[in-house]
Amino acid sequence: MKRPLRFLSKSWRQSLQSCFLFCLAASLTILLAGQPTKAIAQSPIPEMPLPEVPLPEVSVPQPAPKPHQEIRGVWLTENDNDILRDQAKLQDAVGQLARLNFNTLYPVIWNSGYVLYPSAVAQRHEIQPFVRKGLQGQDILADLATQAHQKGLLVIPWFEFGFMAPAVSELAANRPEWFTHRRDGSLTTEIDAGEVMWLNPFLPEVQQFISDLVLEAVTQYDVDGIQFDDHMSLPVEFGYDRHTLALYKKETKKDAPANARDPEWVRWRADKITAFMAQLNKAVKERKPNAIFSVSPNPYDSAYSGYLQDWLSWVRKDIVDELIVQVYRPDMQSFLGQIARSELQEASQKIPTGVGVLTGLRNKPMPMSLIQSKVRAARDRGLGISFFYYESLWEHTPEPAAERQANFQALFQSPVARAVTE
Secondary structure, eight states, X not given: OOOOXXXXXXXXXXXXXXXXXXXXXXXHHHHHTTSOOXXXXXXXXXXXXXXXXXXXXXXXXXXXXXXXXXXXXXXEOGGGHHHHHOXXXXXXXXXXXXXXXXXXXXXXXXXXXXXXXXXXXXXXTTOOSXXXXXXXXXXHHHHHHHHHHHTXXXXXXXXXXXXXXXXXXXXXXXXXXXXOOOTTOOOEEEETTEEEXXXXXXXXXXXXXXXXXXHHHHHHSOOSXXXXXXXXXXXXXXXXXXXXXXXXXXXXXXXXXXXXXXXXXXXXXXHHHHHHHHXXXXXXXXXXXXXXXXXXXXXXXXXXXXXXXXXXXXXXXXXXXXXXEEOOOSSHHHHHHHHTXXXXXXXXXXXXXXXXXXXXXTTEEOOHHHHHHHHHHHHHTTOEEEEEOTHHHXXXXXXXXXXXXXXXXXHSOSOOOOOOOO
């Protein structure tokens, strides 16, 4: 639920902002002297089907999917920070995943407005007062890439927060002009971790910032690609900032509609995000031609209508090398309905395609029997799997860890290698 913003006089705003930033900096200095601040392990954006927005045509022939290298992945979130930061624990985790015949790791690198590796880009923009390192002083992402490649696993860093940033982050405080808003001027949306703001994906400065971070990660590290998810988007009610309205008027000779779900207005904004993703893909490929440009969005109807994320066009325009659709349904009937959708079938004809399967949350464990049923149903349709998330594979679960591990071993009885980027 959105919260109304209270506006103060300029002098009071300046005083409060100075006080806030001083306290924040002092707190971070104390906290980060021993270890980096723990960022938010963010759940996916809730789906918001909006049937009044017409979707692009998606009907396609229904042949069996083309054979691709099967995705057997797992996301490594901020909840897995204890594993990622400790070399010995990470070595055990990577070894265990390799023995269970996983083949792809998706470690978080962009979360809560902070980059989770030493970043010259973040330092240059003065949005990050700490440098993220492991307990042994190691560069976490470099260490993970080395250990994973030794076991034949791909490492595709996960750009989790996309265009989203917490309202209390340095990014929001130091670059307020980079954020967009609703028609009523409100800036934030409420998620399970608190209030967030949305970077304006139509602003050149934002596009350059995001591009610089992504290119830094794929060129500075021996990784196999980059992944974006459902946050590489914009809620449909946003985009009423001065820059975006002027750009729309210039290109269409019309004022932006008051109705945020007006089909032309939705299409124009979605196409702008698509154009940026094409530009970003080109930049990544110029730096690392074999890098996998991966996307893990919500199902298409929700992604497009609710968040201007036209990932089906991304697939059709060859912007995406790999697609993993988050299908976190609580029951088999709704899960089966989603994995049978034509968008997934169309994508699977072109690129490695999979589904995200929820293995549990700390306060909501997932029974192994349901996980097994979902994996088998997806694989029967030629779809790969990525699990959300590592800790919940066999921690905080209804079954003992050894039993869960044996069940994953039974699902993936033999290895399926994926080519490591050279």
